[in-house]
Amino acid sequence: MIIGILNRKGGVGKTSLSTNLASALCLSGSRILLVDADPQESALDWQASREGETLFPVVGMAKPTLHKDIPDLARNYDHILIDGPPGINDVTRSAMMACNLVVIPVQPSPYDVWAADETVKLFTEVTIYNDSLKGLFVINRKIKNTALGRDVASALGDYPLTVAQTAITQRVVFAESAASGLSVLELAPQGPASHELNALVAEILSLQ
Ligand SMILES: Nc1ncnc2c1ncn2[C@@H]1O[C@H](COP(=O)(O)OP(=O)(O)OP(=O)(O)O)[C@@H](O)[C@H]1O
Numbered sequence: 001m002i003i004g005i006l007n008r009k010g011g012v013g014k015t016s017l018s019t020n021l022a023s024a025l026c027l028s029g030s031r032i033l034l035v036d037a038d039p040q041e042s043a044l045d046w047q048a049s050r051e052g053e054t055l056f057p058v059v060g061m062a063k064p065t066l067h068k069d070i071p072d073l074a075r076n077y078d079h080i081l082i083d084g085p086p087g088i089n090d091v092t093r094s095a096m097m098a099c100n101l102v103v104i105p106v107q108p109s110p111y112d113v114w115a116a117d118e119t120v121k122l123f124t125e126v127t128i129y130n131d132s133l134k135g136l137f138v139i140n141r142k143i144k145n146t147a148l149g150r151d152v153a154s155a156l157g158d159y160p161l162t163v164a165q166t167a168i169t170q171r172v173v174f175a176e177s178a179a180s181g182l183s184v185l186e187l188a189p190q191g192p193a194s195h196e197l198n199a200l201v202a203e204i205l206s207l208q
């Protein structure tokens with residue numbers, strides 16, 4: 001499966017979800033490649049801050065030719081994840097064209113729902129060429145014990161994409177993961193964040 005984690009809005013959790021979903025899939029036995037399509041190279045920085053062996057390769061490819069380059073790479077992996085840049089540009093478009101599934105992280109705020117508009121427009125445009133392309137909103141940084149996530153999920157329901165049943169809660173372990181180059185699943189394998197990530201992976205795999 002080729003999974004792009006894309007959203008025009010910055011700071012919504014594209015890199016956090018890319019690195020951690022890639023890790024969850026890898027730890028469950030799949031051959032994984034993470035493509036860093038963001039010129040900020042955050043996924044590459046994450047990998048570089050890790051001590052010891054890496055779980056899977058991360059390659060920097062912030063190029064508008066991803067849709068042509070990725071099919072060749074895909075032969076050697078079970079899943080390729082693409083960590084997208086913020087903004088909508090040729091690289092985002094090319095990344096989306098390369099995908100079977102687009103995961104759009106959205107924070108539980110109305111601003112994020114409104115900002116999803118442009119990303120959804122691009123999704124709709126790309127489905128004209130690739131009608132099997134699937135799209136999944138994932139609520140990220142859900143605040144525990146609030147109904148905000150639920151309100152946002154219902155607002156997102158107006159878009160022609162599915163909202164994942166699993167939301168990812170705001171937790172400090174994500175900052176620890178970013179700083180250490182380790183995944184949440186390695187830092188706290190039995191913790192609630194790992195539980196949510198594994199549930200999201202199961203949901204994603206069921207879309208294949
Ligand atoms: N579920 C979460 N819980 C707590 N912190 C989170 C969570 N998800 C992301 N963060 C934090 O939010 C910040 C932004 O996340 P991240 O870098 O993954 O977003 P991004 O969409 O990749 O940003 P950019 O658009 O700049 O590439 C980081 O500091 C990250 O640690």
Ligand SMILES: [Mg+2]
Nearest residue numbers: 014015038042
């Ligand atoms: Mg990022």
